[in-house]
Amino acid sequence: RKQIVSAIQPTGEPHLGNYLGALKQWVSLQDQHDNCVFGLADNHVFTSKITAKQVRQNTLKQTAVLLSLGLDPDKVILYKHSAVLQHTALAWLLSTAATSGLISKLRMLPQYKEKSQVHDNLGLLTYPVLMSADILLFHGTHIPVGEDQNIHIEFCNSIAQYFNRAYKCEVFQTVSQLLTTSPRVKSLADPSLKMSKSYGKASGVIGMLDTDDQIRKKVKKAVTDSFGPITVDQDERPGVYNLLLLLSAVSDTHFREVCRKYEYRNVVELKNDLSECLVGTVGPVRDRALELLGDIGYVEKVLSVGAEKASEIAEKNLDSIYRTIGLK
Numbered sequence: 546r547k548q549i550v551s552a553i554q555p556t557g558e559p560h561l562g563n564y565l566g567a568l569k570q571w572v573s574l575q576d577q578h579d580n581c582v583f584g585l586a587d588n589h590v591f592t593s594k595i596t597a598k599q600v601r602q603n604t605l606k607q608t609a610v611l612l613s614l615g616l617d618p619d620k621v622i623l624y625k626h627s628a629v630l631q632h633t634a635l636a637w638l639l640s641t642a643a644t645s646g647l648i649s650k651l652r653m654l655p656q657y658k659e660k661s662q663v664h665d666n667l668g669l670l671t672y673p674v675l676m677s678a679d680i681l682l683f684h685g686t687h688i689p690v691g692e693d694q695n696i697h698i699e700f701c702n703s704i705a706q707y708f709n710r711a712y713k714c715e716v717f718q719t720v721s722q723l724l725t726t727s728p729r730v731k732s733l734a735d736p737s738l739k740m741s742k743s744y745g746k747a748s749g750v751i752g753m754l755d756t757d758d759q760i761r762k763k764v765k766k767a768v769t770d771s772f773g774p775i776t777v778d779q780d781e782r783p784g785v786y787n788l789l790l791l792l793s794a795v796s797d798t799h800f801r802e803v804c805r806k807y808e809y810r811n812v813v814e815l816k817n818d819l820s821e822c823l824v825g826t827v828g829p830v831r832d833r834a835l836e837l838l839g840d841i842g843y844v845e846k847v848l849s850v851g852a853e854k855a856s857e858i859a860e861k862n863l864d865s866i867y868r869t870i871g872l873k
């Protein structure tokens with residue numbers, strides 16, 4: 546049986562990279578599986594420099610966007626990780642099974658190297674252990690995430706193996722990543738970087754709460770090149786290539802078809818069409834989310850009902866893990 550588990554860090558509002566790389570898939574998975582577990586990974590956000598109050602506000606904001614994207618709290622379990630204490634309890638247990646091989650791996654992870662230069666802490670180093678616990682607590686088997694999470698999914702499989710070996714049991718199964726057709730969305734300001742809130746220019750990121758005007762301005766300013774009419778060349782023309790990919794993803798059109806349509810046309814035409822397509826996709830999501838944020842009681846209720854459901858499973862699963870290893 547497939548168990549879908551995923552999460553997003555409430556670092557602010559979700560952006561187009563989150564949407565195309567992961568969230569779009571969450572919405573379609575809820576109709577194919579009756580056991581999707583989707584979390585607001587608020588515990589993780591504490592590894593960056595932020596106040597608890599901000600984390601709480603971001604969590605509500607992000608939940609509103611998830612709901613407006615069409616996630617249905619009657620079909621999926623939607624909750625914030627901090628409300629389910631078993632996440633950190635399992636993370637602790639896993640960490641005791643991860644010995645020197647995994648400790649040195651943690652120090653080598655690119656995300657740790659980058660982020661620790663800005664704000665170092667122990668949580669940042671052991672972040673992948675907590676993420677593994679987020680997945681293994683629900684016996685996740687299929688994880689809809691973007692390509693940037695490759696290393697973390699690999700890490701989860703390693704730590705699960707270490708654990709199974711340490712306790713001579715088969716508690717945890719192998720986990721696989723579910724990718725969308727656009728698993729790595731690039732920044733509009735620099736097509737060599739992924740679209741991200743935590744680094745790179747803000748003008749390269751389309752937020753799911755951006756106004757129509759902001760979207761149009763960002764697309765207009767998107768960095769391309771001076772080679773003239775459109776040709777498809779990922780290495781030489783990464784900016785143009787990114788815009789073609791985005792239009793293909795947002796309009797649900799095959800990439801080849803988009804290329805055929807725009808080849809030899811002007812980049813400005815591509816940008817205009819992409820802008821309008823994005824406004825058409827993001828606009829209604831933003832408007833619904835803003836409406837939901839006007840009724841914060843409802844959003845809070847969704848999260849508390851979700852936390853109840855998640856806690857029930859998490860309690861049962863952790864209990865069964867404790868029994869397997871002989872603690873109970």
Ligand code: TYM
Nearest residue numbers: 551552553554562563566567586679690691728729730740
């Ligand atoms: P986070 O919050 O950085 O991103 C949420 C999801 O969006 C995807 N994503 C992208 N996909 C394509 N292109 C991009 N430019 C882009 N930027 C982000 C991410 O791959 C992710 O799927 N560690 C996770 C959160 C997490 C988690 C978990 C995920 C915590 N526990 C358990 C799965 C299972 C993270 O930081 O995602």
